[in-house]
Amino acid sequence: MIFNGVTSSCFPSSTGLGASFDVDLAYKVGQALADECRAKGEYKFRFASIHADRSHILLAPTVNTQRSPLGGRSFESFSEDPNLNGLIAAAYINGVQSKGVSATIKHYVANDQEFERFSISSDVSERALREIYLKPFQLALKHADPWALMSSYNRVNGLHVSEDKRLLDDILRKEWGFKGMIMSDWIGVYSTAESIKAGLDLEMPGPTVMRGRAVDRALIAQKLFPSDIDARVRKILELLQKALASGIPFDAPEEGVDTPELRQLLRTAAADSVVLLKNDKNVLPLKLDESVKKIAVIGPNAKFAMTSGGGSARLLESWTVSPLEGIKEWVKGAGNSAEVNYTIGVTSHKYLPLLSSLTFQEDGTPGSVLEFWNEKPAKDFMDLNPDMSANIASPAWGCTTKVTNIMLLDGVDASKVDPSCYIRYTTTFIPDESGDWELGLSVSGTGNFFIDDKLLVDLSTDPPPGNIYVGMGTAEVSNIAKGLKAGQKYRVEIRVSNIEMVKKGLPFAFWGGLRFGGIKVVEKEEAFHEAVDLAKGSDGVPDKLLFSSWESEGFDRDDLELPGLTNRLVSEILQANPKTIVVNQSGSAVTMPWIDEASTVLQAFYGGNELGNGLADVISGKVNPSAKLSLTFPGFVRQPTATDSMKRLEDVPSYPSYGGKGQEPGKILYNEGIFVGYRGYQIKNLAPMFPFGHGLSYSKFDYSGLKCTPISSEGNFTISFTITNSSQVDGREVAQVYVHQPQASLPRPVREMKGFIKVTLKAGEGKEVKVDLDREALGYYDERRMCWVAEMGKFEVSVGASSEDIKLKGTTELGESLTWTGL
Structure with missing residues (x-):
C-alpha cells in the first residue's frame, strides 16, 4: 500500500544485493520478501484488486541492464553484467516462489532510462539485444521459473514492447518456453487489439483503459477473435490457481513482519x-582502544x-x-x-529532507491530520489569505498519517472522496534545532503552505512543474521561516486542490499528494x-x-x-x-x-x-567485507594531462547516446553495441577508477592451481582452482571466471564474466573450488542465422578478484562448433 500502509522491511538496493555476489543471500532475501507478501491483506478501498495482488504477487525483481550509471532506476537492477544480473535474479525468484508467492521479473526489455520512458525507442542491434539486454531475463528463466513478467514502457526498435509479438510471444513464450502471465507496467498499454494479439495478458492498473469496452468493438470488427481473448484469460486464470493454492487469504487484515x-x-x-x-x-577495521x-x-x-x-x-x-x-x-x-x-x-539534498519525525498532532501523537472535501469547503479555501471562513463545511472523509510525503494512489475511501478533491493537511511542527529553517512544499495540483497562520509558500499561483509523483507534481518551492526555537510548537496547515490535475487527465485514480520537507539553514x-x-x-x-x-x-x-x-x-x-x-x-x-x-x-x-x-x-x-562492485565506477581527473586516462562521464560506454542527449528525436541509439559496462572500458583500454568486480577484504587471498577440463560436445566444461586465505583473519572471497575467444568470426569482448563463486575461508585455510560452465559461456548471437553460435577453437579462461585483477589464466578447447536457439 502506497499511502498509510502497514510498515514493511526494506532490504538493500539491488545494486547492493548484486554486489554481494551471493546467490544464497539472494535466495534468503527472496524468502523474507515472500513472508512480507503473505502478511499483506486485501484493501477495502479503490485499487483493491491491484494491491491485493501484491499479497500473492511481488512486483520484482528488476533485471534491466545498467547501461549507464545516470539511469534514475539503476539502483533497482543488480548489475551491468548480464550473467550476474540473471543469476542473482534467479536465486531471488526461487526464494520468493518457494513460499507460494509469485515473482514478477521486469521490465522486459531495454528499459534503461527514465527520459521519455513511455515513448522512447531503444534502437539496439539484435546481437546486443540478445547478449546484453535479453540475457538476464533468459538466464533467470533458465535457472528459475518466474510465474509473472512485466513488460516495459518503451519501444524497442520502433515498436512498444507491450504490443511486440516477436518479443512477447516468439522469443519469450515460443523460444524460451515461458509459461507465466505477462502484465504491463502501470499505464504501459497503448493499444487494444495489437497488445492482446502480441501476448500481453493483463493491463495494469485497473480499471482498464485500453481494454474493456474497446475489446467489444475490436471483436465486432474482427480485429480480435474469442480465441485471442481466451489465450489471455487462460494465463490470468493459471496464475490465479497458483494464488489459490498458496493459502494466502484474499480478504485478511494487513500485517507486518518483525522477528x-x-x-x-x-x-x-x-x-x-x-x-x-x-x-x-x-x-x-577501526579498533576502539583507549587511545x-x-x-x-x-x-x-x-x-x-x-x-x-x-x-x-x-x-x-x-x-x-x-x-x-x-x-x-x-x-x-x-x-x-x-x-x-x-x-x-x-x-546535498535535491529535495528538502522529510520532517516526519518532527510533526505531531494536537494531542502530541506523532503525525498529522488529513481532511478531504469533494467541493470547496469555504469560499477562500485556496486563497492566499490564511483566515478561512468560519463556516467551513464538514469534510467528506479524513484520516491521520505519520509521513510528510503523501502520494494518494490508495488508502482513500473512494466511496466518499472523488479524485477532484480538496485536501487540508494540519500538523504541529517542533524543530529539533533553533535557527532559521528552510521549509518547502511540492504538491499534485495547486496548494498553499501556512505556518502559524502566515503564508510561507504559494503553489496556487502558476505552480512550476516538477518530477515528483512520476511527473504529476509541482517543483519544490521553499521559503525561510526565521528564528524558530527548538522544542517550540508551530502550527502548519497545507491546503491542496487536485482539480487541475484531474482536468489535465489522470492515467489512473489519484487523489493528489503533497511533500513537506525542511532543514535548518546552515551558513x-x-x-x-x-x-x-x-x-x-x-x-x-x-x-x-x-x-x-x-x-x-x-x-x-x-x-x-x-x-x-x-x-x-x-x-x-x-x-x-x-x-x-x-x-x-x-x-x-x-x-x-x-x-x-x-x-x-x-x-x-x-x-x-x-x-x-x-x-x-x-x-x-x-x-569482514566481501562485496564486490556490481558495476564499474568511472573516475575523474581535475586537471587531466595528455597522458592521463580520462576518468569521467565521457568514458562511460553509453556516452553520449543516453537520456536526452546525442539522440534522434524519439529514439536512443545503443551505439556501444555489446560493449556495455566493463566490456566497453576494456575494448577501449580505459582504466576506470574502480573496475567491475573490485572489492577488498580484511583478509588476503591467494589463487593457485587452475585446471580447465576439455569442452564436451554439448559445450560443458569445469574450471577448478584453489583459494587460500593467507592472512590471520577469517574471510570470504568472490572469485570471478572470465572467458574470451581470441579467434572468432565476430568481435568478442576482451573478457566476459561467465561464472563466479563465493568462498568462506578461515585464517590459513585453502579450498579447491569448482565452477561448472556450459555453452552459454562460449556463444555469441549470430544475427545472420538468428541463433547462438559457439565456434570451434581455443578459449582463454581467466580467474580473478575483479575484471582487471586477474590471478590465473588457462585455456580450453571446443572441438566442433555448436549452434542453438532457446534456453
Whole structure:
C-alpha cells in the first residue's frame, strides 16, 4: 500500500544485493520478501484488486541492464553484467516462489532510462539485444521459473514492447518456453487489439483503459477473435490457481513482519552489500582502544537512514537505523567512552529532507491530520489569505498519517472522496534545532503552505512543474521561516486542490499528494569550518555522503558528480585528518575527484532498514567485507594531462547516446553495441577508477592451481582452482571466471564474466573450488542465422578478484562448433 500502509522491511538496493555476489543471500532475501507478501491483506478501498495482488504477487525483481550509471532506476537492477544480473535474479525468484508467492521479473526489455520512458525507442542491434539486454531475463528463466513478467514502457526498435509479438510471444513464450502471465507496467498499454494479439495478458492498473469496452468493438470488427481473448484469460486464470493454492487469504487484515531472524537477515544483507574500495593504510577495521577518545561523523544525512532510492522502490520502513545511530550503538556496545560527535558539513539534498519525525498532532501523537472535501469547503479555501471562513463545511472523509510525503494512489475511501478533491493537511511542527529553517512544499495540483497562520509558500499561483509523483507534481518551492526555537510548537496547515490535475487527465485514480520537507539553514563556510575543526580533533572520522533524492524513478541524473559542495568538503576533511574513513552511499557510480587523497573508502549503496548497523559492523570488523562492485565506477581527473586516462562521464560506454542527449528525436541509439559496462572500458583500454568486480577484504587471498577440463560436445566444461586465505583473519572471497575467444568470426569482448563463486575461508585455510560452465559461456548471437553460435577453437579462461585483477589464466578447447536457439 502506497499511502498509510502497514510498515514493511526494506532490504538493500539491488545494486547492493548484486554486489554481494551471493546467490544464497539472494535466495534468503527472496524468502523474507515472500513472508512480507503473505502478511499483506486485501484493501477495502479503490485499487483493491491491484494491491491485493501484491499479497500473492511481488512486483520484482528488476533485471534491466545498467547501461549507464545516470539511469534514475539503476539502483533497482543488480548489475551491468548480464550473467550476474540473471543469476542473482534467479536465486531471488526461487526464494520468493518457494513460499507460494509469485515473482514478477521486469521490465522486459531495454528499459534503461527514465527520459521519455513511455515513448522512447531503444534502437539496439539484435546481437546486443540478445547478449546484453535479453540475457538476464533468459538466464533467470533458465535457472528459475518466474510465474509473472512485466513488460516495459518503451519501444524497442520502433515498436512498444507491450504490443511486440516477436518479443512477447516468439522469443519469450515460443523460444524460451515461458509459461507465466505477462502484465504491463502501470499505464504501459497503448493499444487494444495489437497488445492482446502480441501476448500481453493483463493491463495494469485497473480499471482498464485500453481494454474493456474497446475489446467489444475490436471483436465486432474482427480485429480480435474469442480465441485471442481466451489465450489471455487462460494465463490470468493459471496464475490465479497458483494464488489459490498458496493459502494466502484474499480478504485478511494487513500485517507486518518483525522477528529476530528477519532483523538479523536485514543486518547481514546491509553489511554484505558494503564494498571496501580502498584501505591503503589499514585504517579499517577501526579498533576502539583507549587511545580513541573522539569519533566524528560528518556529512549530509548521516543522522537520517537513506534506505532506498526514490520512486516506486520507496516504502514505509518498519524501523530504520541511521549511520550515526549504528556507530553510536557500536561504541556503546564496545564499552568505550569515546565521544561520537556529528555535524552536517554541507547539504546535498535535491529535495528538502522529510520532517516526519518532527510533526505531531494536537494531542502530541506523532503525525498529522488529513481532511478531504469533494467541493470547496469555504469560499477562500485556496486563497492566499490564511483566515478561512468560519463556516467551513464538514469534510467528506479524513484520516491521520505519520509521513510528510503523501502520494494518494490508495488508502482513500473512494466511496466518499472523488479524485477532484480538496485536501487540508494540519500538523504541529517542533524543530529539533533553533535557527532559521528552510521549509518547502511540492504538491499534485495547486496548494498553499501556512505556518502559524502566515503564508510561507504559494503553489496556487502558476505552480512550476516538477518530477515528483512520476511527473504529476509541482517543483519544490521553499521559503525561510526565521528564528524558530527548538522544542517550540508551530502550527502548519497545507491546503491542496487536485482539480487541475484531474482536468489535465489522470492515467489512473489519484487523489493528489503533497511533500513537506525542511532543514535548518546552515551558513556554508561556517558549516565547513565546523566540520574541518571536528575532524582535526577526532581519532576516527567516518565521513558519510548520501544523496538518494538524486536517484529516483521519473528522472535520470545529469552527471556523475556528488551534489553541491560535497567534494570540497571531503577534500578539506582529508587534509585535516588523513585517517578519515570516507563512506559513499549511492545506488550507482559517482566520481570521486579526491580519491587519490583518501586512504580509506567504502561504498555502501542503499542499505535498507539496517544500513546503520550493517555499516558499523564493517567499520568495526565485526563483519569482514566481501562485496564486490556490481558495476564499474568511472573516475575523474581535475586537471587531466595528455597522458592521463580520462576518468569521467565521457568514458562511460553509453556516452553520449543516453537520456536526452546525442539522440534522434524519439529514439536512443545503443551505439556501444555489446560493449556495455566493463566490456566497453576494456575494448577501449580505459582504466576506470574502480573496475567491475573490485572489492577488498580484511583478509588476503591467494589463487593457485587452475585446471580447465576439455569442452564436451554439448559445450560443458569445469574450471577448478584453489583459494587460500593467507592472512590471520577469517574471510570470504568472490572469485570471478572470465572467458574470451581470441579467434572468432565476430568481435568478442576482451573478457566476459561467465561464472563466479563465493568462498568462506578461515585464517590459513585453502579450498579447491569448482565452477561448472556450459555453452552459454562460449556463444555469441549470430544475427545472420538468428541463433547462438559457439565456434570451434581455443578459449582463454581467466580467474580473478575483479575484471582487471586477474590471478590465473588457462585455456580450453571446443572441438566442433555448436549452434542453438532457446534456453
